[in-house]
Amino acid sequence: MITTFRIRRFNPETSPSMPYFQEYKLDTDRADTVLDALIHIRETLDESLTLRCSCRGAICGSCAMRINGHAALACKTKVQAMASERGIVQVEPMNNMPVIKDLVTDMAGFWEKVRQVQPWLQPAGQEPEAEYLASAESMNHLTGVMGCIMCGACVSDCAALEVDERFVGPAALAKAYRFVADPRDGAGRSRLLALNEPGGMWDCTRCMECIEVCPKGVGAMDRIMSLRGQGIQAEVPSTCGARHAEVFADLIYRKGRLDEPMLAVRTFGLRNLSRLLSLLPMVLRAFVRGKVPKTGPFHRAIPGLEKFRRLFQRMEERP
Amino acid sequence: MKFAFFPGCVSKGGCPELYQSVMEVYPRLGLELEEMTTASCTGAGVLQEKDRKLGDVLNARTFALAEQSGLPIMTICSTCQGVMSQANHRLTTDPPYLAAVNEILGEEGLTYRGTTQIRHFVWILLEELGEQGIRQRVRRPLTELRAAPFYGCYLQRPSEALGFQDQPERAKSLELIMSWLGLEVVDFPGKTRCCGFPLLTINEKNSLRMVASHTLDAKRHGADILVTPCPLCHLNLDGMQSSAARQEQADIDLPIWHLPQLLGLAMGMEPKQLGLTRHLVSTQRVLDKLGSAVA
Ligand code: SF4
Ligand code: SF4
Ligand code: FES
Numbered sequence: 001m002i003t004t005f006r007i008r009r010f011n012p013e014t015s016p017s018m019p020y021f022q023e024y025k026l027d028t029d030r031a032d033t034v035l036d037a038l039i040h041i042r043e044t045l046d047e048s049l050t051l052r053c054s055c056r057g058a059i060c061g062s063c064a065m066r067i068n069g070h071a072a073l074a075c076k077t078k079v080q081a082m083a084s085e086r087g088i089v090q091v092e093p094m095n096n097m098p099v100i101k102d103l104v105t106d107m108a109g110f111w112e113k114v115r116q117v118q119p120w121l122q123p124a125g126q127e128p129e130a131e132y133l134a135s136a137e138s139m140n141h142l143t144g145v146m147g148c149i150m151c152g153a154c155v156s157d158c159a160a161l162e163v164d165e166r167f168v169g170p171a172a173l174a175k176a177y178r179f180v181a182d183p184r185d186g187a188g189r190s191r192l193l194a195l196n197e198p199g200g201m202w203d204c205t206r207c208m209e210c211i212e213v214c215p216k217g218v219g220a221m222d223r224i225m226s227l228r229g230q231g232i233q234a235e236v237p238s239t240c241g242a243r244h245a246e247v248f249a250d251l252i253y254r255k256g257r258l259d260e261p262m263l264a265v266r267t268f269g270l271r272n273l274s275r276l277l278s279l280l281p282m283v284l285r286a287f288v289r290g291k292v293p294k295t296g297p298f299h300r301a302i303p304g305l306e307k308f309r310r311l312f313q314r315m316e317e318r319p
Numbered sequence: 320m321k322f323a324f325f326p327g328c329v330s331k332g333g334c335p336e337l338y339q340s341v342m343e344v345y346p347r348l349g350l351e352l353e354e355m356t357t358a359s360c361t362g363a364g365v366l367q368e369k370d371r372k373l374g375d376v377l378n379a380r381t382f383a384l385a386e387q388s389g390l391p392i393m394t395i396c397s398t399c400q401g402v403m404s405q406a407n408h409r410l411t412t413d414p415p416y417l418a419a420v421n422e423i424l425g426e427e428g429l430t431y432r433g434t435t436q437i438r439h440f441v442w443i444l445l446e447e448l449g450e451q452g453i454r455q456r457v458r459r460p461l462t463e464l465r466a467a468p469f470y471g472c473y474l475q476r477p478s479e480a481l482g483f484q485d486q487p488e489r490a491k492s493l494e495l496i497m498s499w500l501g502l503e504v505v506d507f508p509g510k511t512r513c514c515g516f517p518l519l520t521i522n523e524k525n526s527l528r529m530v531a532s533h534t535l536d537a538k539r540h541g542a543d544i545l546v547t548p549c550p551l552c553h554l555n556l557d558g559m560q561s562s563a564a565r566q567e568q569a570d571i572d573l574p575i576w577h578l579p580q581l582l583g584l585a586m587g588m589e590p591k592q593l594g595l596t597r598h599l600v601s602t603q604r605v606l607d608k609l610g611s612a613v614a
Contacts, residue, residue, distance in 0.1 A: 159512055203521070206472070211477050240521050245368045249366050249369050260328075290596070291335060291598075293338075299328065299331070302357055311376055311424070315423065
């Protein structure tokens with residue numbers, strides 16, 4: 001099958017050094033990966049095409065790039081699964097990190113953020129005489145997140161990083177979870193305190209891009225949600241995000257459904273009156289526009305609330 | 320075809336025009352709806368931050384209620400759809416987990432067997448009515464309109480829980496339906512990105528940046544309006560658009576429509592009937608552009 005590869009090129013040494021797209025046509029086989037094709041292009045059509053790869057077996061993580069707009073490992077992606085009806089595959093370098101040349105990005109910032117979460121075990125208390133013991137169950141649970149190959153695909157496609165480069169990002173947060181959830185680690189609370197700061201676990205927008213693109217099923221966002229839950233449990237200083245989740249749960253308990261005005265009032269409350277007041281113009285405009293439900297601004301409870309509450313009580317051991 | 324209708328909290332709260340427009344269009348599509356009044360909130364992903372299993376129990380309860388009535392569920396909110404799809408995926412692929420959840424549901428005398436289908440209104444249009452069913456209902460093809468789809472997150476990811484393997488067209492559902500209404504579909508890279516709503520309380524600045532970035536991007540690609548299947552995306556993109564414009568010092572003014580409103584208009588209904596006058600970013604300029612087509 002003849003496939004057109006639309007590759008984003010960038011060479012800082014040429015002037016003007018603006019990125020541009022270049023197309024290459026190649027006869028591809030059913031079994032070819034995008035990496036096979038790129039190497040073939042470099043070897044036979046254009047030796048200046050720059051890319052990074054090593055294992056060619058989805059292990060080293062070095063060939064991550066954007067294929068048709070989403071990050072993936074080129075060595076794990078089949079050309080024919082990606083070719084459009086017109087036989088076009090678009091290849092670009094990863095997003096959210098500087099491009100060095102063509103498809104190669106600078107991952108220094110990525111590693112800096114991984115270092116920021118102190119990715120090493122910090123046991124507390126007396127050192128045991130033999131080894132540190134951990135249950136098979138807890139280690140099995142950790143194998144999923146330990147499968148991360150540090151390819152950066154999740155970071156490339158992270159929506160929160162796109163608007164704020166200070167966010168520590170999915171790979172580093174998944175790595176942080178790996179240590180918080182390790183029973184041999186003794187620094188859980190201080191880790192959670194650090195992750196509770198701006199730029200940490202509460203800055204994720206829950207967009208699931210990191211789950212979708214991860215070639216190893218690490219599920220970074222799920223790990224971030226677990227970190228948030230553990231932070232709430234450990235009662236690290238309450239952030240707006242933590243209060244939002246707590247109030248949300250309480251409102252569902254009280255009414256079976258969400259009560260948006262009450263959620264805002266109780267999340268910001270008197271602690272952040274100015275924020276609450278800043279919403280007023282929008283609320284007033286909504287009233288003027290008739291953007292109020294028939295039942296009025298405050299939601300009624302669902303019928304049969306008492307029985308519903310018993311489920312909650314059973315799960316949460318509420319009084 | 321009959322569905323157990325799960326409107327979700329927001330269509331009955333901050334986005335009443337969505338509920339209104341669905342109520343207007345569904346009988347004309349040949350659908351029958353039985354509203355699930357005793358179902359609870361899905362947790363919207365927020366409750367799940369605190370306790371995922373609690374969220375799964377609440378959703379399993381809703382699935383069990385629908386299962387009892389023998390009806391598939393219809394949602395009109397991407398977030399409800401996504402959260403429910405994920406919960407259902409966990410429950411139906413892990414029998415011991417389902418058994419543990421059922422033990423708790425027993426409290427209310429309920430059991431979930433794992434048979435309930437959960438489908439967004441958009442998917443029902445796609446899979447039940449199809450191109451012919453939609454085209455034959457169009458009275459006013461909206462040919463003058465350039466509209467960009469905005470899916471947001473939960474109707475796109477994670478694709479496994481949303482059944483994209485078996486129903487690959489779901490990934491393009493909005494574009495397909497919009498094109499059947501006769502308008503020009505504007506493609507733009509932000510269509511499957513996050514609207515920023517989940518960050519609104521936590522980091523307003525970043526949330527508003529997302530609003531500005533997607534709306535401006537859609538405008539640059541020539542869109543007159545953005546069309547969304549998610550009321551939470553609507554709350555941020557419409558409700559917070561003027562704040563986003565102020566923060567980013569940009570002129571945006573891009574109306575955000577719910578898909579059923581677009582559908583209703585193409586089917587010959589009046590703008591007011593569809594709640595198009597209830598948006599914070601006025602829809603009037605676009606309605607004027609459509610001129611006699613919607614007069
Ligand atoms: S879910 Fe969170 S961490 Fe993952 S890509 Fe989205 S914003 Fe980034
Ligand atoms: S979490 Fe997945 S996508 Fe992110 S760096 Fe690790 S392996 Fe790559
Ligand atoms: S070359 Fe090693 S992961 Fe692709």
